[in-house]
Amino acid sequence: MNDNLSIKYLSLMRNLSLQLGLHRLEFINEFSHKTNMTITKEINMNNLIRERIYKFITVNSNYWLINLGLLHLNFNGFQEDYVINKATSMNQNTADISEEDRYINSLLKVSIVQQRLHENLNNNNQMQSKLISLNMFEVILNDLKKDTSAISKDNLIELSVEYSKLQLYLYSLDSSLKLSLNDYRVFIYKTLTSCYRVIDLFTNEFPNLYSINQLPIHYKFIVELVSLILERIFYTPLLKSVEDYEILKSKFKTIHLLITKNNESNWNFFNSRLLKIIAKYNEILGHNLLGFIKDSKSLYILTKFNTHQVANMNYEMTWSIYSSTKGKTNFNDFNDREITWDAFGIKDKQLIEYLDNISLV
Numbered sequence: 587m588n589d590n591l592s593i594k595y596l597s598l599m600r601n602l603s604l605q606l607g608l609h610r611l612e613f614i615n616e617f618s619h620k621t622n623m624t625i626t627k628e629i630n631m632n633n634l635i636r637e638r639i640y641k642f643i644t645v646n647s648n649y650w651l652i653n654l655g656l657l658h659l660n661f662n663g664f665q666e667d668y669v670i671n672k673a674t675s676m677n678q679n680t681a682d683i684s685e686e687d688r689y690i691n692s693l694l695k696v697s698i699v700q701q702r703l704h705e706n707l708n709n710n711n712q713m714q715s716k717l718i719s720l721n722m723f724e725v726i727l728n729d730l731k732k733d734t735s736a737i738s739k740d741n742l743i744e745l746s747v748e749y750s751k752l753q754l755y756l757y758s759l760d761s762s763l764k765l766s767l768n769d770y771r772v773f774i775y776k777t778l779t780s781c782y783r784v785i786d787l788f789t790n791e792f793p794n795l796y797s798i799n800q801l802p803i804h805y806k807f808i809v810e811l812v813s814l815i816l817e818r819i820f821y822t823p824l825l826k827s828v829e830d831y832e833i834l835k836s837k838f839k840t841i842h843l844l845i846t847k848n849n850e851s852n853w854n855f856f857n858s859r860l861l862k863i864i865a866k867y868n869e870i871l872g873h874n875l876l877g878f879i880k881d882s883k884s885l886y887i888l889t890k891f892n893t894h895q896v897a898n899m900n901y902e903m904t905w906s907i908y909s910s911t912k913g914k915t916n917f918n919d920f921n922d923r924e925i926t927w928d929a930f931g932i933k934d935k936q937l938i939e940y941l942d943n944i945s946l947v
Contacts, residue, residue, distance in 0.1 A: 596927045620674060638687075643693050647698040652704050652753065655897030657933050689742065693804070699726060700753060704896075706776050709755045716763065723754050742805075743790045748787070749808045751780045752815065760898075761886035767931055770885055774824050778834065781812045785841050797848045799856050813841050814899045817864055818887050821871045823930040825894040828940045836944060842947070863901050867903050870910040872945040 640849070651657070703723045707716060731747045758765075758773040765773070788809065798806055816838040825831050842864070845857060888898050891906055927938060 590669070596736075615712055629655060634687075640688055641690050645694055646802075647695045648701045648754060650809055651894055652700055653807050655708075657705055657708060662856075692743045693746055696743065696750060697731060697804070699723070699730060700750045703750065713763055716757070720758055724751070727751055727754065729861075741787050744807060745784060745787050745791070745808055748780045748784045749803065749804075749811070752777065752784075752808075752811060755780065756815075756888065756896060756899060759888050766886055767929075770788050770840040771824060771931075774819060774822075777815060778819065781815055782833075782837055783806055785837055788844065789840070795844070795847070796938060798845055809841060811896060811899065813845060813860070813864060814837070814903060816841065817867055817901060817946060818903060821867075821944065822885075822887055823932055823941055824885065825929070826899065827934070828937055831940060831944070838946060863900070863903055866907045866911075868946050870907060870945075 619929070630793055673906070673930065683840060685867050701862060706723075727747055727750050730750075755773055755777040759777065777883055792801075793841065795801070801809070814832055820831065825834070888902055890898065927933065931937060932941075
């Protein structure tokens with residue numbers, strides 16, 4: 587993960603921006619004339635452009651680190667940023683802030699919350715403490731959503747907030763918390779609610795999107811994560827009715843079409859890994875859900891790692907594919923008589939028959 591080229595480039599960009607003084611605009615005179623970077627002749631506009639560049643570097647760096655399961659402090663060390671502190675602490679509704687800067691500052695604020703959420707929960711191994719942190723961050727994210735509701739680009743900010751919620755819920759779905767079936771289902775449905783909201787926001791905000799590859803990574807990552815979550819949850823006995831499975835299936839098709847839309851050969855390599863995971867996972871679990879349940883021996887969808895939960899969803903599914911491909915698990919060896927459906931709270935015969943022949947695509 588540390589060798590990912592995107593992280594290396596972002597780390598280089600961040601180091602260069604620090605050397606150029608982009609993070610300390612009002613103290614630029616502390617740097618030598620060799621580090622001056624003039625973009626326009628207008629001083630105020632020059633500083634504004636420099637500031638925006640630095641903010642987007644920070645946003646993209648945070649998203650990449652979280653997506654790969656890396657910690658900001660371990661990777662970049664501790665840095666006190668004047669620009670970041672100012673942007674995340676100011677009142678975004680003041681008249682002297684442009685609409686563009688309100689959007690950028692709000693996006694930055696959400697990414698900082700994501701970063702702190704990741705670092706707090708990633709190193710928290712005590713169940714009670716982790717549950718308290720989960721509840722605290724859920725309150726913070728709901729408040730953040732209210733604070734940004736007045737921004738004209740609020741749909742874009744809400745997408746980032748929902749991504750943060752998914753990040754939070756994935757920590758809730760980890761097996762280390764040892765939640766009861768009923769409590770676990772609550773988080774499963776919260777996760778699905780966020781996924782469905784993301785899909786609705788995308789279809790409303792990007793109705794004429796030619797290709798997903800046009801999106802900045804802080805939006806593309808959201809689509810990728812939602813697609814994996816929906817497929818992973820679909821192949822579990824954790825939903826309450828056939829109708830819930832059919833709704834999930836419909837939503838998955840919507841987001842899958844978004845990912846594959848105009849996916850021309852020149853751009854295929856950007857999405858090839860994601861699409862391969864989706865296809866292979868469906869291939870081994872289509873009509874074989876019962877075997878997967880028997881093999882997993884638990885109700886949890888995240889069991890292999892206790893940290894890096896956004897990245898973990900990808901790893902969990904990849905591990906299932908690997909286990910099947912290498913012959914470590916033969917899902918066809920199991921049959922429905924071995925399954926204790928009561929353990930999953932399932933008594934509806936129609937639902938059991940549906941799960942026996944389940945297939946997503």
